[in-house]
Amino acid sequence: MFRNRTVLIVGAGASFEADFPIGGELLARLAKSLNITYQFNQVQTGDTRVENALRRHCIEAFGGDQHAGLALMNQYAAAGRRIAEAAREGMSIDAIIDQHENPDIELVGKVGIVREILKAEGSSKLKCPNGRYDELSLDSCKDTWLPRLGRLLVEGRKISELEQIFDNLTIITFNYDRSIEHYLPFSLVSHYGITLQRARELVSKLRIFHPFGTVGRLPWQQGEGTIVQFGDSDQADLIGVSSQIRTFTERLSDEATLSEMHSSISIADRIVMLGFAYHRPNLALLEPRFPTEAKQIFGTVKGISAQGQRAVKDEVAGMLKIGEQYVKLFDSTCSQLFDENWRSLTA
Known part of the structure; x- marks a missing residue:
């Protein structure tokens, strides 16, 4: 004791x-996840779970107006590609978010962090x-x-x-x-x-x-914050949990x-x-x-x-x-x- x-x-x-993953490995995973591109209105590269979460967030932000939401989603996709490009020479996702002073990059980066850490929980020992x-x-x-x-x-x-x-x-x-x-x-x-x-x-x-912060509160834990099962990267509210990340x-x-x-x-x-x-x-x-x-x-x-x-x-x-x-x-x-x-x- x-x-x-x-x-x-x-x-x-x-x-x-x-x-x-730590350091460069986490950054490499985020670069792949956040490099969101499209072909014929379909996600070609990037993590579809991240893209879907951001898209729903955009539409909800404009009260269901899909046209206005699409314009915001294009901004978020561009922010994700900016992170992916910066990751080629960057030291960490934290440094990239800090140096850009851009709220879109901050949100997309944190959503990516939540997704990758939850995936890591689900594949860890x-x-x-x-x-x-x-x-x-x-x-x-x-x-x-x-x-x-x-x-x-x-x-x-x-x-x-x-x-x-x-x-x-x-x-x-x-x-x-x-x-x-x-x-x-x-x-x-x-x-x-x-x-x-x-x-x-x-x-x-x-x-x-x-x-x-953390990638959510485990179901048996008391307190505030979004509840997320350990390693549940597919069902988690990525946007909600991202607000708990610093x-x-x-x-x-x-x-x-x-x-x-x-x-x-x-x-x-x-x-x-x-x-x-x-x-x-x-x-x-x-x-x-x-x-x-x-x-x-x-x-x-x-x-x-x-x-x-x-x-x-x-x-x-x-x-x-x-x-x-x-x-x-x-x-x-x-x-x-x-x-x-x-x-x-x-x-």
Whole structure:
């Protein structure tokens, strides 16, 4: 169990272990999906699900006037092609949306993000077999960091103590997917033999922040926002869910949520950064008002050069307002970090 207050800060590299696209791969998928062209009034290239969602949105925006809606749809299709062209040299979809300062490009880009992330959920190691949302093959997830998290949560935890299982854990994930929320109930069912409903009730108590939003609220989750089953890219309301998406240049505007997130970092005893790219805007978003109490900062830096790692250590220490000696970086995957440091993480 987590005996001290622990904050996990989760980036795209963590989801990559479960077969989610990151960086250039996600951008390449979006470029193909949003390159909407027509031949004889039929969609020739681009994702037809995205095109249909945008088309319906256009017609509804003009009260069913298909002629006016078609003109707007042409604008959106052009925005999609602009994104596809920019993706040839672009760094990320977030950067492309930001640099264009165009509401059409922003909407189309976010609709594309929702579609691709939901498709990725549906084909990931966490996918629901045969569309059964009450099932998950835990064996398919064994090479990801999530089973490691599950084992740390239950280590030393009796079934009579399950109400307190998430008391010392806060998660801040910069990913749009719902992998953590989707996986943990099945893990608890396996460990304790409780019902899936009971497990989901427990996971609903986990403090988990999505600064950039998510691709919808899972049906069993309380709160606001469009409900979308895990990996259901065909039935989801792409337009509705796109309003829940923020890019890295869009600051989380809910001051109460920001304050709670920053407070969790300030009072933490331990902070673990998993698959995080340490982009400066993201570090700025995390920066608490008061220095953190944590004296153990772990972070993965897989694929980052030695010079880059020195810069990361300096920037993380500066963001948390602590000395560099408390920041330990590991050139490892998220799974390896858990495997090699589980004693320290549960001390």
